[in-house]
Amino acid sequence: MNNVWFVYMFFxxxxxxxxxxxxxxxxxxxxxxxxxxxxxxxVSLAFIATGLANKSMLAAQxxxxxxxxxxxxxxxxxxxxxxxxxxxxxxxxxxxxAKLKG
Amino acid sequence: MVLQTILLIGLVCSSVLAILFRDLLKxxxxxxxxxxxxxxxxxxxxxxxxxxFEISVVAGLIxxxxxxxxxxxxxxxxxxxKAISIAFPAFFIVxxxxxxxxxxxxxxxxxxxxxxxxxxTFGQFLWNARTFDLVGQIAVIFAxxxxxxxxxxxxxxxDE
Numbered sequence: 001m002n003n004v005w006f007v008y009m010f011f012x013x014x015x016x017x018x019x020x021x022x023x024x025x026x027x028x029x030x031x032x033x034x035x036x037x038x039x040x041x042x043v044s045l046a047f048i049a050t051g052l053a054n055k056s057m058l059a060a061q062x063x064x065x066x067x068x069x070x071x072x073x074x075x076x077x078x079x080x081x082x083x084x085x086x087x088x089x090x091x092x093x094x095x096x097x098a099k100l101k102g
Numbered sequence: 103m104v105l106q107t108i109l110l111i112g113l114v115c116s117s118v119l120a121i122l123f124r125d126l127l128k129x130x131x132x133x134x135x136x137x138x139x140x141x142x143x144x145x146x147x148x149x150x151x152x153x154x155f156e157i158s159v160v161a162g163l164i165x166x167x168x169x170x171x172x173x174x175x176x177x178x179x180x181x182x183x184k185a186i187s188i189a190f191p192a193f194f195i196v197x198x199x200x201x202x203x204x205x206x207x208x209x210x211x212x213x214x215x216x217x218x219x220x221x222x223t224f225g226q227f228l229w230n231a232r233t234f235d236l237v238g239q240i241a242v243i244f245a246x247x248x249x250x251x252x253x254x255x256x257x258x259x260x261d262e
Contacts, residue, residue: 003209004103010205011110015117017197021190022121028180030126030171034133037164038117041140044156045113048149057149058220058227062235064144064152065228068159069239073246075164079171080253086175093180 008049015042029082029092033075040071106146113139118194122187126179130168137161151224 015038022035044064051060082092089096116136123129137160144153220227228236 002214006205006209007103007107008110010201011114013201013205014114014198017194017201018114018117018121021193025186026121026182028126028182030168030175031121031129031182034120034129034168037133037160038120038136041113041117041136044152045140045143048144048147048152051149052147054215056220057147058222058224059231061149061152061224062228062232064149065155066232066235066239068152068155070242072159072163073242075167076246077249077253079167080250082171083174084253086178090178091180092175092178095180 002053005049005053008045008052012042012046012049015039015045027094029085029094032094033078033082037071037075040067043067106143109139109143109146113143118190122190124182124187126172127169130165130172133168134161134165137165 019035019037019039019042022038023032026032026035044067047060047064047067048057051057085097086092113136116132116139120129120132120136123132137156141153141157141161144150144156222230
């Protein structure tokens with residue numbers, strides 16, 4: 001792999017770290033989801049950077065487009081779930097979910 | 103590559119701000135700015151279709167969804183502890199240092215994979231080589247639509 005690919009991978013790793021830090025330390029459900037989005041950005045960048053290095057940009061782009069479609073579906077469902085949880089518990093605190101029974 | 107590096111640093115900064123802002127609306131806007139920068143990076147990497155999707159769908163639609171959710175859940179925010187924001191720079195610097203060391207060690211050690219030698223346009227590739235992906239995408243969109251419909255279905259609890 002060429003040197004440019006390593007520069008991109010450096011930034012991919014930083015984005016993944018930022019997202020994982022958010023997932024491990026934050027308590028707000030929407031914040032946790034923002035962390036997942038940040039990780040997703042890192043993954044998209046990794047796909048395109050590898051496509052650029054391997055000269056297979058069409059495959060990389062089609063994977064990223066597929067990922068974005070899946071991401072939209074995921075975000076819509078998860079945010080609907082968050083709104084429903086808020087209606088039940090009146091809070092966005094992840095610790096409140098541990099108290100749910102049923 | 104200098105401009106590309108500046109854009110990448112901007113992407114990392116906006117992502118960091120998105121998780122560190124205490125106001126959720128500011129976090130969503132920082133995330134949108136990050137998506138916009140990523141879209142520009144994709145354009146500069148010769149990936150215009152991925153760039154268009156990133157800017158229109160992720161920076162546009164997903165940000166609107168986030169803002170809608172933030173507006174609908176106003177008052178229920180769980181405040182993050184200040185220690186998390188204070189500790190972040192220390193962890194971040196340590197991680198970046200480790201990342202630099204690892205990347206410098208790996209430099210030129212990972213062999214390049216043989217590319218498939220693509221021909222044609224993006225549309226042709228998507229329709230011919232990734233047909234099953236497209237079927238999967240349609241299935242995922244329907245799954246998302248039905249999941250949202252099921253979650254907002256009017257039930258006994260919502261009638262009051």
